[in-house]
């Protein structure tokens with residue numbers, strides 16, 4: 001059974017780091033050279049490292065005011081990070097795509113944003129995820145933008161927005 005529950009850093013940080021590293025690399029970094037992709041992974045490059053310093057750094061970049069985890073059969077299969085009114089990132093493990101997990105994480109986030117009094121949610125979508133967010137009612141709010149990730153410029157994102165009813 002799939003459960004959406006609050007992320008617990010002590011229990012989830014390592015698995016979340018691996019999930020984010022693998023999913024980001026597979027779906028969002030294909031237009032970059034191997035060297036650029038490694039740099040864009042930042043600390044996630046070391047997601048499988050047993051060095052406590054690597055794991056501490058990864059836990060610190062996952063940390064956010066709101067973090068939800070999707071779990072199935074004891075495995076972490078999705079992670080959503082954000083703050084009220086702003087989505088930071090959303091990743092679902094590749095083998096679980098198109099099963100409604102991303103939508104369920106977003107539903108929970110939107111519910112929480114509404115309860116906090118937010119009238120809209122904004123986000124910077126990866127090009128890969130634009131059709132997904134459109135299915136959920138988000139609309140492009142400007143043209144594409146480029147942003148810097150872990151000090152590496154040139155990552156394209158699409159600003160999007162949804163008004164909360």
Ligand SMILES: CC(C)(COP(=O)(O)OP(=O)(O)OC[C@H]1O[C@@H](n2cnc3c(N)ncnc32)[C@H](O)[C@@H]1OP(=O)(O)O)[C@@H](O)C(=O)NCCC(=O)NCCS
Nearest residue numbers: 027091092097098099100101102103125126129131132135
């Ligand atoms: C984008 C992502 C989170 C979607 O997660 P998911 O669990 O596969 O999405 P869902 O199964 O909940 O899909 C919800 C709806 O979006 C549609 N959808 C999902 N991915 C889609 C895609 N790549 N293209 C077109 N439609 C898509 C689904 O068909 C579904 O539509 P329906 O409910 O009308 O049938 C996932 O593909 C992912 O992790 N991608 C890589 C990382 C990434 O780019 N994240 C976004 C960072 S901003």
